[in-house]
Amino acid sequence: MENLTLQEFTLQVASIEPAPGGGSVSALAGAQAAALLSMYCRLSQGKKGLDDVQEQVEAVMQVADRLMVSLMSDIERDTAAFNAVVAAYRLPKELEEQKKARLEAIQQAFEKAARVPLGVADACLEILEMIKTVAGKGNNSAITDIGVANLQAWAGLQGAVYNVEINLLSLKDTALVKEITERTEHIKTRGAGLSSGNASVVSGMLKGE
Numbered sequence: 001m002e003n004l005t006l007q008e009f010t011l012q013v014a015s016i017e018p019a020p021g022g023g024s025v026s027a028l029a030g031a032q033a034a035a036l037l038s039m040y041c042r043l044s045q046g047k048k049g050l051d052d053v054q055e056q057v058e059a060v061m062q063v064a065d066r067l068m069v070s071l072m073s074d075i076e077r078d079t080a081a082f083n084a085v086v087a088a089y090r091l092p093k094e095l096e097e098q099k100k101a102r103l104e105a106i107q108q109a110f111e112k113a114a115r116v117p118l119g120v121a122d123a124c125l126e127i128l129e130m131i132k133t134v135a136g137k138g139n140n141s142a143i144t145d146i147g148v149a150n151l152q153a154w155a156g157l158q159g160a161v162y163n164v165e166i167n168l169l170s171l172k173d174t175a176l177v178k179e180i181t182e183r184t185e186h187i188k189t190r191g192a193g194l195s196s197g198n199a200s201v202v203s204g205m206l207k208g209e
Contacts, residue, residue: 019082020078021082024074027075028071029153029156029159030123032152034071039145053138056134067126071120071123081109114164114171114180121161125187125190125194135198143206154191161188168181
């Protein structure tokens with residue numbers, strides 16, 4: 001799926017097939033956010049008057065590049081996790097042993113289907129944290145790009161959390177559900193604050209404040 005053109009991927013999303021869907025699109029949003037953040041940092045390298053932030057933008061750029069690659073892989077991983085759930089439901093269930101094996105496979109598949117978008121949400125949160133670190137401190141001719149990175153990271157985070165939550169509904173392990181729910185609540189709360197703060201910085205820069 002990583003080798004599809006943007007047009008091909010978009011048409012696949014629009015098709016009657018249930019995957020790729022919102023989870024993969026959320027991963028793509030996160031990857032685009034990381035790419036824009038990386039671009040902002042690159043455009044800030046070696047710029048006159050930005051000597052004091054060079055180490056900072058270099059460090060952020062390296063992490064953003066890593067997250068971009070990981071999130072692009074998550075596009076495929078999310079679709080694979082969904083397909084694994086479908087495959088588990090199709091396992092034979094005539095005999096008692098088969099029923100037990102099928103139920104175990106379904107639970108394992110749903111856990112994976114929750115953990116993949118949880119990783120996407122974590123990555124998007126990290127991107128929002130890094131945007132806070134560099135927004136307004138780098139090449140401000142690209143301030144709108146960092147603004148769009150913020151929007152994409154927040155969209156990717158929220159979309160990924162939706163996908164975590166819907167898969168948790170099918171998990172029977174209450175301790176695991178509690179653990180993941182607590183993590184997603186932290187991600188949502190922290191992400192909302194970061195996204196709002198980053199947007200304020202960008203808006204202020206665009207108003208010349």
